[in-house]
Amino acid sequence: MTQFWIYAVLLLLVALLLLLWPVLRGRKDQAEEDRTALNIALYEEHIAELEAQHANGALSAEQLAEGRIEADRELLDDTDVGRPKQSANLGNVLPLIAALLVPVVGLGLYFHWGASDKVALTLSLAEQPKTVEEMIQRLEDTVRVQPESVDAWYFLARTYMSEQKPKEAAQAYERTIELVGRQPDLLGQWAQALYFANNNQWSADLQALVDEALQQDPNEATSLGLLGIAAFEEGRFQAAIDAWTQLSKGLDPEDPSYQAIQTGIERARSSLPNSQPPAASGIPESKTSAVEPANVGEYQLFIEIALSEELVGKVAATDTVFVFARAESGPPMPLAAKRLTVAELPARIALTDADSLLPQLQLSSIGRLKLQASISSTGDAMQAQWSSQPLLVDVTEEGAKHALLIDQKN
Incomplete structure (x- = not known):
């Protein structure tokens, strides 16, 4: 905004100069007019003197004519007869009043019809926001300055939802729908925001x-x-x-x-x-902590799951324990999983190819696996509150025992 106001002041100075120029120029023209009037008065006085001498017989007719010619030449030398004289006198008061009113009236009209807020918004959008709060503030400024911007309303609603502000998100989704129509995806997101807001x-x-x-x-x-x-x-x-x-x-x-x-x-x-x-x-639920015997020749991955002493009393016995096996490099979803409860800990389980969630990807066919256990009070594996450190294991080490200690807060 500083650069904008600098340019505005420079333009204002130019406007003032144009208004005050007639006053400054008028003073010079007045001085020239006064000098011309003096030269004419001297010329007339000189001609009168020549005619008086001619009448007294001091000058002949030829000398009078030569004197007139000489006087005319001197008057032409002292007076600029080539420039046409224009009389346009606006006075000194009117331009000064106009010069004072221009900045006042111009500033008032700009604040009434101008777009200083849009200039400020454009300058702010040139920089990347550093925090979520700053991004929300910019989006709020955008929809205030540009209330018809569909993208701004939509992204503001999404950002409100991500920041756990469903009431504000619902209002933003409603405005988005008013602008683009009742599209099914927008209706669903609006309903979701209203549900959490209520x-x-x-x-x-x-x-x-x-x-x-x-x-x-x-x-x-x-x-x-x-x-x-x-x-x-x-x-x-x-x-x-x-x-x-x-x-x-x-x-x-x-x-x-x-x-x-x-x-x-x-x-x-x-x-x-x-x-x-x-x-x-x-996810299959394990009904017992004991390892059931597997078929002869079947691949088995033995895992011991325990709860840290610090978590005793912080989790309920009915909370769900999930044990996942994922590929070290591959799809993010588990290849195999089992479910227990906190009351069953410590527990020892075995994951086999029969536990694979994706039939085309069996545990024994994966070179390295990443094991992890987590606890969720809601039974939702995606919103676990506690977990163990991920443990990388080699499936070729058949019969090896692996331990997972649940001790970290998510």
């Missing part, structure tokens, strides 16, 4: 938004995920299973969120009356 309480208005989004796109991910969450929280486990199953059909199995959806489906199934969660639907 303390996870479902309502008829939210149901209407989700229904509208799914009517346009039956596979709209945010709406399906939200339906599953709301149904699960209300104890409608079959509805949650249906919504999440539909959602998982549109996800790549290697997508990190795919396993989280499968875990949610398993939890919903295990919560159904008189039902047992099928092992193929998610």
